[in-house]
Amino acid sequence: xxxxxxxxxxxQSTFELSCAAxxxxxxxxxxxxxxxxxxCTEHPGPVATSAGYDMLVTAGLDALDRADTVLVPGWLxxxxxxxxxxxxxxxxxxxxxxxxxxxxxxxxxxxxxGVLDGRRATTHWARADELATRFPAVQLDxxxxxxxxxxVATSAGxxxxIDLCLHLVRTDQGAEYAAQVARSMVMxxxxxxxxxxxxxxxxxxxIDGSLAPLLEWVIGRLGEPLTVEDLAARAGVxxxxxxxxxxxxxxxxxxxxxxxxxxxxxxELLETSDLPVDAVARRVGLSSATNxxxxxxxxxxxxxxxxxxxxxxxxxxxxGFQNEQLAE
Numbered sequence: 001x002x003x004x005x006x007x008x009x010x011x012q013s014t015f016e017l018s019c020a021a022x023x024x025x026x027x028x029x030x031x032x033x034x035x036x037x038x039x040c041t042e043h044p045g046p047v048a049t050s051a052g053y054d055m056l057v058t059a060g061l062d063a064l065d066r067a068d069t070v071l072v073p074g075w076l077x078x079x080x081x082x083x084x085x086x087x088x089x090x091x092x093x094x095x096x097x098x099x100x101x102x103x104x105x106x107x108x109x110x111x112x113x114g115v116l117d118g119r120r121a122t123t124h125w126a127r128a129d130e131l132a133t134r135f136p137a138v139q140l141d142x143x144x145x146x147x148x149x150x151x152v153a154t155s156a157g158x159x160x161x162i163d164l165c166l167h168l169v170r171t172d173q174g175a176e177y178a179a180q181v182a183r184s185m186v187m188x189x190x191x192x193x194x195x196x197x198x199x200x201x202x203x204x205x206x207i208d209g210s211l212a213p214l215l216e217w218v219i220g221r222l223g224e225p226l227t228v229e230d231l232a233a234r235a236g237v238x239x240x241x242x243x244x245x246x247x248x249x250x251x252x253x254x255x256x257x258x259x260x261x262x263x264x265x266x267x268e269l270l271e272t273s274d275l276p277v278d279a280v281a282r283r284v285g286l287s288s289a290t291n292x293x294x295x296x297x298x299x300x301x302x303x304x305x306x307x308x309x310x311x312x313x314x315x316x317x318x319x320g321f322q323n324e325q326l327a328e
Contacts, residue, residue: 001036002172005067007086007109008041008057009075010048016073016103016158022185023165024071031180034173038063042086050076061089069099069168072106073161078130081112090115100152101168103161107154111135116154120147124157162187175271211235211249218258222265222285228254262286263299270308277304 004024006017017039025037040063041047046054064070070093075082082090090113094100102110107123108131110116117137122128128142141147146155146164148171155164166187170178214235218226231254232242246254265284269275275283281292281304289304296304 002034002068003036003038003066004069004071005059005063006037006039006071006073007061007064007090008039008047008073011050011076012047012055013074013076013104013158014049014051016106016161019103019158019161020071020073020165023162023169023181028181028184031177031184034177035169038067040064042083061085064089064093064098067093067098069101070094071101071103072109073103074158075102075105075107075109078105078108078127082109087113094151097151099150099168101164102154103164104155104158107131108134110152110154111138115152119149119152121152121154122147122156123154175268211245219261222262223283224285225287226258226285228258231258259295259299263295266292266296266304267307270304277308280304 004020006020008017021037021039024035027033038059039057040059040061041057042061044058044060045056047057048054070090081087086109090100090109094113094115100110100113100115102123104124105127107116107121108127111121111131111134116135118139120139120141121131122141122144123131125142128140131138132140144156145160146153146167148164148167153164153168155161162185166178166182169181214231217234218231228239228242232239235242235245237245243253246252246257250257252260262284266280266286269280269283270277273280276289277292278289281287281289284292286292286295293303296302296307300307302310
């Protein structure tokens with residue numbers, strides 16, 4: 001069991017805490033429990049929330065000594081630094097190998113602890129200027145949903161916190177398990193951390209020019225050699241108009257969105273199937289193992305074979321593994 005401990009303080013955002021609790025702390029029928037979730041605070045007892053009620057937290061900072069992941073679900077007010085005891089606990093947890101994670105303003109606590117110096121991090125766009133001004137040693141990335149270094153991870157606003165938590169489940173347990181958790185939450189199983197922060201239309205089918213029908217059509221045809229021009233023709237608009245709609249509704253252009261979907265599909269196949277790398281590349285529309293390898297290196301900083309060995313959720317059959325080695 002991977003132990004996740006959330007460090008809270010008054011006034012605690014209930015939504016940001018619930019993002020983590022929903023992903024890591026809920027027992028779900030038919031899905032094996034692989035996480036233990038707990039909440040702690042510096043001074044155990046009633047902790048005020050931003051929703052107008054108190055919650056009783058009985059665990060103190062010593063709970064962080066037993067955590068595999070320490071999660072800070074917001075830190076308000078941001079201009080009040082953590083106490084020396086909190087900073088010491090965060091640093092000690094990181095030094096012994098625990099993963100430190102922040103949601104939204106929780107990044108300020110990690111910045112105070114010094115674990116983000118010289119590293120990329122993100123936060124809610126409305127807090128970005130403050131973070132950049134107060135912590136110039138942190139390499140702020142204003143636009144992304146989350147940044148994961150392995151030992152430290154930060155997310156943008158509270159909604160992006162769910163994306164980061166599901167990404168961590170995917171990293172820990174594989175794509176299939178993460179998809180089961182996401183499905184039970186009625187959430188998309190994966191959003192790339194590099195995706196821009198944006199407010200997605202709440203009801204895209206009700207918006208004129210919505211891309212929803214086109215996106216569904218494309219996802220069912222990733223193995224075909226689709227181009228941006230093909231997408232524009234399907235939508236009945238010019239390539240320029242299509243690009244504008246993608247930027248407005250998704251925050252990225254159609255070519256980048258299509259490539260991201262193909263890489264995501266390839267990652268899932270590498271994690272859950274024995275298909276040779278060349279077959280994976282063809283199935284997701286990237287034509288060859290060479291092309292897939294180049295895209296993986298540029299996007300993920302690793303090769304398809306190395307990714308499979310790191311994230312494979314079941315033992316590989318010998319034939320499939322040998323074919324993959326040949327393709328690499």
